[in-house]
Amino acid sequence: MSKTLLSLILATACAAATASDTPAPFDATAVLEQQKQIRGDIDAGRGNYGKLNAATRQELRSRQDRLSKLLDGHRYEDLSAGDREQAHQDLSWIQSAGADKVEDRVTCERVRAIGSNRVERVCKSASQRRDEQKNRVDPKLDTPGVRN
Known part of the structure; x- marks a missing residue:
């Protein structure tokens, strides 16, 4: 199955689960196949799952293992x-x-x-930019010797 189809199956199951009190059924075989692909992405460092930090990767693996035990050989x-x-x-x-x-x-x-004509490419995450903005000092407000 393609990744798009598997993502659609997972998204549909999760959306249906949140939309009503009773979670929607899913195809256990398709979910297990999708988890194998996600595990492959983690191990190869591909896609969004490959970018996760170590703690999140470990939690994801433990949840996948638990899910595999629940679904393996069951409908x-x-x-x-x-x-x-x-x-x-x-x-x-x-x-x-x-x-x-x-x-x-x-x-x-x-x-x-x-003071330079040289242009640099600066890459930052949204959280880095927010932290930088929060810690920025306004020279008009923080001038030594001037009382506000």
């Missing part, structure tokens, strides 16, 4: 209500971990240093 209908709920929680967490978060997205801009 959705064979699972108990508690196992179904656990599977939906793990799937939802795995999907959100791999989502392309705006905070993690890196944007680049061309910056010319003061």
Whole structure:
């Protein structure tokens, strides 16, 4: 199956689960296949899952292992209500971990240093830019010897 189709299956299952009180059934075989592809992306450092930090990767792997134990050799209908709920929680967490978060997205801009004609490319994540903006000192407000 293609990654797009598997993502669609997971997204549909998660969206249906949040839209109603009873989670929507999913194809256990397709979910297990998708988890194998995600594991491959993690190991190869590809895509959004490949960019995760070590702690998140470890949590993702443990959730995948738990999901594999629940679904291996079973159909959705064979699972108990508690196992179904656990599977939906793990799937939802795995999907959100791999989502392309705006905070993690890196944007680049061309910056010319003061007193120079040389242009540099500066790349920062949204959280880095926000922290930099928060810590920036306004020279008009922070002039030594001037009382505000």
